[in-house]
Amino acid sequence: MTYNVHSCIGTDGKVSPLRIAEVIDLCNPDIVALQELDAGLIRSDLIDQAHLIAKTLEMSFHFHSSIQVEEGDYGNAILSRWPVRLVKAGALPMEPLNNFFERRGALWAEVELPDGLVQVVASHFGLNRRERICQAKAITGPEWLEHPACRRPVIVCGDFNALPGSSVYRIISRHLHDVQRGLKGRRPRGTWPVQLPFMRIDHLFATPDLKVHTVTVPRTPLTRVASDHLPLVVTLELI
Numbered sequence: 001m002t003y004n005v006h007s008c009i010g011t012d013g014k015v016s017p018l019r020i021a022e023v024i025d026l027c028n029p030d031i032v033a034l035q036e037l038d039a040g041l042i043r044s045d046l047i048d049q050a051h052l053i054a055k056t057l058e059m060s061f062h063f064h065s066s067i068q069v070e071e072g073d074y075g076n077a078i079l080s081r082w083p084v085r086l087v088k089a090g091a092l093p094m095e096p097l098n099n100f101f102e103r104r105g106a107l108w109a110e111v112e113l114p115d116g117l118v119q120v121v122a123s124h125f126g127l128n129r130r131e132r133i134c135q136a137k138a139i140t141g142p143e144w145l146e147h148p149a150c151r152r153p154v155i156v157c158g159d160f161n162a163l164p165g166s167s168v169y170r171i172i173s174r175h176l177h178d179v180q181r182g183l184k185g186r187r188p189r190g191t192w193p194v195q196l197p198f199m200r201i202d203h204l205f206a207t208p209d210l211k212v213h214t215v216t217v218p219r220t221p222l223t224r225v226a227s228d229h230l231p232l233v234v235t236l237e238l239i
Contacts, residue, residue, distance in 0.1 A: 001031070002157040002159075003033070004036050004227060005049075005227045006229065010225045010226050019226045020053055024053070031079070031080050031111055032059070033120065033122035034076060034078075036074070036124065038074055039051075039073040042070055046072070050079075060079065062084065064089035066104055066124070075105055076124055078109045078122050085110045086109050087109060090106065092135040094126070098131065104125060104135060105124075119153070119155070121139065121157075122156075124159045129166075136168040140171060140174070152209050154207045155204065155206050156172060156204075158203070164178070164188070172205055177206060178203060180203075180215055182212035189215075190230075191232055192230070204232055209238070210239070211236065
């Protein structure tokens with residue numbers, strides 16, 4: 001699963017990490033990438049959201065703070081039901097002429113599944129087009145996807161703030177396939193905005209040795225209120 005949780009602030013204005021945990025629990029994924037998590041911020045009751053969600057679900061996790069806000073942290077996390085080792089967590093490039101943009105980051109974790117290892121790279125790209133292109137080139141470059149330790153099978157997922165057909169999408173899809181296009185007869189589904197999800201900006205890309213079985217974007221009363229994004233849930237098989 002990949003899911004932008006909007007600091008666990010729902011469309012009803014309520015802050016509820018446990019509601020996000022309930023969404024995840026109902027989908028029952030083995031691996032989860034979460035974006036826009038707070039840790040120690042006043043706006044979200046000083047809660048370490050990644051820790052609380054992972055503890056509630058009895059999952060292991062790694063959190064990376066992209067920026068510091070109000071003496072607290074804000075960033076992304078990878079959760080797993082299986083043993084997970086953090087390989088790398090770090091900042092992504094910013095547009096050189098616009099250093100006031102929000103700093104973006106990525107995590108790379110190695111998950112030990114019963115049938116073998118899988119590399120998971122999760123991120124949340126910026127709002128500026130030039131910035132996103134720099135970030136896509138970085139993710140697919142020698143420090144991340146083309147690093148010698150990033151051996152197949154590989155999953156790259158997150159909120160890329162980029163539509164299919166965009167430069168960012170094309171850069172990543174040169175290396176990996178879009179799982180929403182991996183099933184014949186199934187139309188890709190949007191994930192944002194939650195009330196009318198016509199934009200497909202949350203993506204999960206995978207190497208060809210991961211077979212796509214199912215792809216769902218759950219639209220339920222719970223997912224419509226828990227965040228401003230819908231989750232993207234994919235069942236993959238190690239070939």
